Amino acid sequence: MSDHRVLEAKIGTAGVQGTAELLPDADRHADWSAVRALWQQMGHMLDSGVGRVPAELTEGFVDEIAKVHANYAGREVLFCRHVLAVLADVEGEEILDVDTFRRRYEDDRFTAPAISSATSQRLPTHYETIVESCRRLRDARLLRAACHDTRSTGLLVGSACYGRFRNVRGSRLGTAASDLDLVVITEGSDALEELVAASAVLPGVSAADIERFRRRADVFADGLDDGRTVFSHKLGLWGDGTPDPLLPSGVARPGYLLSLHLMTRRVLEYTLVASAPRLIKESAGGRRTLRDYRETAAGRWDDLYDFAGRRHRMPLEGDQVDHGFLRTPRIYYIDEADCYFPGFYQTMMFPEPDLVWDGLDVLPALKAFRGKLHQRVRHESNQRVHTLLRPSFAHVRRDVFLPGIIRLLDAG
Incomplete structure (x- = not known):
């Protein structure tokens, strides 16, 4: 039976399965001991009267989930x-059904604060972000x-890349679900028709979404493709009532946005x-x-x-054109003190995107x-020997990175 049919059969509207039935199969696929121990430790800590779980514990749990997931490539x-099944067993729950799924999906005991101070957005629960991360990984494939x-x-960027199993949200409590962000690179704009058909x-x-995509692709190909223009577009997935086998009906709305940034090779x-x-500046120019x-x-x-975390702000205005707006963001900027500021599209390339296909x-x-970027950090470090410079400081989304992502990025 396929993965999709397994979920439909076992956790559909009336589906019921014993927790113990799945545990032997789980243990054949991966070592779940660290996941079990950390989930139990977090629960015991709260039960003892501690107000909140330390970040080191929740981040450790995320790291262990990511390690186990490596054994399930393509089987979300x-x-x-x-x-x-593993979390339910730790909680002493004997039966797996939709109610069990909902309890874990809405279990916000370890999500504190409820709103991230870095993003002013709701933090997902642990099982919610696991499910929602897996939905996006599956749909990227x-x-x-x-x-x-x-x-x-196709390059997977955004929270499904650097915040996987930690920051990817569903639409629970009325909040907007996290996008699936992809950079798609083609030889030229003539490939857009094929990408529209693929979508x-x-x-x-x-x-209606596909027709809008097609109209905007025609506008781009007919007059905007000049080797220095990105074509950005969003499509709604799972928004037409199609049931998602990974998200039982009634737990949360399945719809979310696929955010595409289409570049020709020249633009890349x-x-x-x-x-x-x-x-x-001498070889690349100041901006x-x-x-x-x-x-x-x-x-x-x-x-x-x-790289020191200092912000440089400039107005960003858009000119209205057919079916959209043209904006002119900076790719990078080097200021009068010889400090390098990577722009939005350069920061998409670090941390390292997931190469979905190439x-x-x-x-x-x-x-x-990335080699040139780290060379630039070394160049500035030689000029400012007492300033702590890090590639991660230059990323607007650093505060939602997984700790391991920050370590790898800054280590070069």
């Missing part, structure tokens, strides 16, 4: 079933399969400053911008941060850029 439904006949590359087979995408090379061997063809003009500021072999270009 089975993974979520096994997580539910579905897009890869749909794009197998196109010459393209039409994704689950729960409406015909321009963003990564491929023409310059070093990120210095570089690109155009971003977006659906809305949301966002008034172009906020960039340097039909254009862009991995060497990404590695070369």
Whole structure:
């Protein structure tokens, strides 16, 4: 039976299964001992009257979940079933059904504070973010399969990459679900028609969404594709009533947005400053911008941060064009003190994106850029010997990174 059918059969509207039935299979797939121990430790700590669980414990639990998940590549439904069985067993729950799923999905005992001070957004519960991360990983693979006949590359960025199993939210309590963020690279804009057709087979995408995507792709290809413009577009997934086997009906709304940033190879090379061997004014120039063809003009500021964590803000205005707006964000900026500020699209390339598929072999270009970025940090460190400089300080989303992501990024 397929992963999808397993979930439908065992945890559907009337599905019931004993926790003990799944535990032997879970233990055959992975070592769950650390996950069990940390979940039990967090529960015992709260039961003893401690007001909140230390961040080191919750982050340790996330790290262990990520390690176990590595044994379930491409089997997200089975993974979520096994997580539910293990956590239910620790809690002494004998039966797995929709109510068990809901209790774990809504279990916010270890989520404190309820709102992240870094993002002013609701923090997901542990099982919620596991399920929602898995839904996005699965759907990224579905897009890869749909794009197998196109010459393209897909990079998974955003929270599903650097906040997996920690910050990816569902639509519980009326909050907007986290997007699935992908950078898709093509040789030229002539490949957009194939990408639109590929997107039409994704689950729960409406015909109206695909038609809007097609109209905007035509506008981009006909007059905006100049080698310095990104085509950004969002599609609604699971929003047409299509049931998601990973999320039982009635627990939360399944719909969320697929956020696509489409670049031609020329735009990628321009963003990564491929023409310059070093990120210095003498060879790369003091600033570089690109155009971003977006659906809305949301966002008034172009906020960039340097490796010391200092912000540089400039107004970001948009000009209305057919079916959208053109904005001109900075790719990077080097100020009068010779401090480098990477822009939004450069920060998409670090921490290292997940390479979902790579039909254009862009991995060497990404590695070369990250090498130049760390070379730039060393260059500034030689000038400011007593200043603590870190690549992660330059990322606007650093506060929601997993601790391991920060360590790897700053270590180079």
